Amino acid sequence: MRFDVYCDESRPDLLGSRRPGGQFMVIGSLWVPTEEREAFKAEVHQLRDRYRIGGEFKWQKVSPSRVEFYQQLVEWFQGKGDRLRFRCIAVDHGQVDLKLYHEDDQELGFYKFYYQLLHHWILDFNEYTIFVDFKSNRRRDRLHVLRRCLDYSNLSSVVHDVQAVRSEESVLIQLADVLTGMAAYRLNNQLRDGSAKAQVLRHYEGLYGGQISPTFKGERKFNVFRIDLAGGW
Numbered sequence: 001m002r003f004d005v006y007c008d009e010s011r012p013d014l015l016g017s018r019r020p021g022g023q024f025m026v027i028g029s030l031w032v033p034t035e036e037r038e039a040f041k042a043e044v045h046q047l048r049d050r051y052r053i054g055g056e057f058k059w060q061k062v063s064p065s066r067v068e069f070y071q072q073l074v075e076w077f078q079g080k081g082d083r084l085r086f087r088c089i090a091v092d093h094g095q096v097d098l099k100l101y102h103e104d105d106q107e108l109g110f111y112k113f114y115y116q117l118l119h120h121w122i123l124d125f126n127e128y129t130i131f132v133d134f135k136s137n138r139r140r141d142r143l144h145v146l147r148r149c150l151d152y153s154n155l156s157s158v159v160h161d162v163q164a165v166r167s168e169e170s171v172l173i174q175l176a177d178v179l180t181g182m183a184a185y186r187l188n189n190q191l192r193d194g195s196a197k198a199q200v201l202r203h204y205e206g207l208y209g210g211q212i213s214p215t216f217k218g219e220r221k222f223n224v225f226r227i228d229l230a231g232g233w
Contacts, residue, residue, distance in 0.1 A: 002034035002101060005118065005130045006172040010059075010184035011111075014093040017107035023190040024226075027117050028088035028180030030172055034129070037172070044171045047072060056168045059181025063198045073178065073206040076220070086179045087223040088188050089117040090214065095229035111142050115149055116227060119218070124156035132175055134164040183224060186212040 009027040014020050033042060046056065061071050077084060089112050115134075122127035122128060130150075131144065147162040167173045182201055185191065191198050205211055214226035 001125075002127045002129075002131055004032045004034050004037050004077065005128060006032065006176045007031040007114070007117075007130065007132045008167065008173055008177040008180050009133070010180050011125070011188070015091070015096055015109055020093050022184075022190070023094070023185045024090040024184060025091055025093060025113070026088050026180055026184040026187065027114055027118055028086065028089050028097070028176050029061070029121075029180065030176040031085040031087065031121065032091065032172060033083065037180045040080075040084065042172055043076065044073070044175060047076060052069065053175050057171075057174050058167070058177040059185070062178075062197045062200055069205040070178065070196075070200040071116075074200065075207060076184070077175065077179065078204065078207045082220055085123055085221060085223070086176075087117065087225065088180055089113055090182050090224060090226045091227070092226075097229075107138055107142065110145055114146060117131040117225070119153060120225070121223075122150060122154045122157050122159065125156075127158045127160060129160045131165045131170065131173060133177070134160065134166045164166060179222075183212055183222075187224075187226075225231070 005027045009025070011022055011025045012027075014022060014025045017203075047069070051066070051072070053066065053069055057066075057069070057073075061224060077086070097107060118130065130147070143162045143164060147159055150162070151159045165173060171214065182197075182204060185197055185201060191201065201212070208222055212222065213224060215222070215224045216224075217223075
């Protein structure tokens with residue numbers, strides 16, 4: 001079976017910040033059966049048109065006038081059940097030692113965590129194409145190396161490509177941004193009662209049946225992988 005994976009991130013600056021404004025960097029991924037991709041995109045476009053949302057939608061654009069749209073968007077996502085899944089990795093910046101483990105290279109560390117996010121959901125005998133939100137990298141081969149590492153470590157599956165796409169060109173990357181931002185908002189304790197973002201978050205948590213928090217590995221719908229870099233048992 002073939003899958004498309006759409007990825008975005010929240011607070012990558014935390015990996016190298018000396019004055020962090022949060023605890024967790026979060027990288028998120030939306031997993032879509034390729035055969036359903038066009039239908040899902042069309043449905044998101046219809047939802048956006050119904051609420052007259054022009055241009056790009058994303059977590060940072062959640063506002064009082066658009067709360068209903070974002071609530072309906074996360075409700076649509078939840079309603080797809082196992083046909084549409086989300087997984088994110090939460091990295092505690094306080095546990096990251098760039099010098100010891102990542103050659104003192106924040107960019108290298110970032111893509112190592114990208115690998116950890118994706119690797120554990122790549123299953124045998126499937127094929128994958130991965131789309132990441134475009135970002136400027138100091139080294140131009142980062143995505144090529146990520147694809148190669150994923151392909152070599154999953155010998156019974158095929159990773160066709162890891163390619164950068166500008167988020168304004170993909171409503172599914174925009175949806176990944178909303179879900180990633182929602183997870184980061186909860187994990188970083190940024191909730192402000194009465195705010196538009198709090199309304200969207202709590203609406204989703206009501207549908208999900210609990211507060212967004214680290215999950216077991218087997219969680220299939222909204223999987224939150226809090227990676228433990230502290231060692232020990």
